[in-house]
Amino acid sequence: MLNLEWTMKVLVLDDIKTDLMMLYIQMIQTGIEMSITQCDDADEALRLLQQESFDLVVSDYFLNYTDATQVIETTRQMGNKVPFIVVSSRAEELLPQKLLDIGAIAVLQKPVSSRSLLAAITGISNNPIFIHSGTNLLEPRP
Numbered sequence: 001m002l003n004l005e006w007t008m009k010v011l012v013l014d015d016i017k018t019d020l021m022m023l024y025i026q027m028i029q030t031g032i033e034m035s036i037t038q039c040d041d042a043d044e045a046l047r048l049l050q051q052e053s054f055d056l057v058v059s060d061y062f063l064n065y066t067d068a069t070q071v072i073e074t075t076r077q078m079g080n081k082v083p084f085i086v087v088s089s090r091a092e093e094l095l096p097q098k099l100l101d102i103g104a105i106a107v108l109q110k111p112v113s114s115r116s117l118l119a120a121i122t123g124i125s126n127n128p129i130f131i132h133s134g135t136n137l138l139e140p141r142p
Contacts, residue, residue: 007033007034007035008032008033008034008035008055008056008121009034009035009037009052009053009054009055009056010027010034010035010036010037010054010055010056010057010058011036011037011039011045011048011049011054011056011057011058011082012024012027012036012037012038012039012057012058012059013039013040013042013045013057013058013059013060013063013071014040014059014060014063014087015040015041015042015060015063015064016040016060017040019060019110020038020039020040021038022111022112023058023060023087023112024036024038026112026113026114026117027058027114027117028114029114030114030117030118030121031114031118032118032121037052037054041064042063042064042065042066042070042071045057045059045071046071046074046075046078049075049078049080049082050078050080054082055082055083056082056083056084056085056121057071057075057082057083057084057085058084058085058087058117059071059072059084059085059086059087060086060087060088060110061086061087061088061090061107062088062090068084068086068088068099068104069098069099069102071084072084072086072099072102072103072104073102075103076102076103081103082103083103083104083105084099084103084104084105085104085105085106085107085108085117085120085121086099086104086106086107086108087107087108087109087110087112088107088108088109088110089109089110089111105120105123106119106120108120
């Protein structure tokens, strides 16, 4: 585990349970000490984001009745500035710059590796299907 002075609190959102479990496993394998809440419903995720404080949300782009763009925009309307990592099997078809503009720090291609997630969290990547805002979530906060 990376030595942090705090435990990163992460919400992982994917409406496909097997994908949700894979994201959970890949997050654990980053080596970052974290507390992970898993969620398979966008409405439930929004409730959690109102009730709790998270350091990061990792969300699939395509959800049952909505998408990550709507989840991020609703989160911002609630006044919550939590960073998002958006994952999709069709990441190259998305509008990654729009996602970055509204609050995603990265857009990753599925299947997502722990290395890609670590790169997204730290802001370092050599992955060609990786769009990143340059934010390092492990840097000390002001």
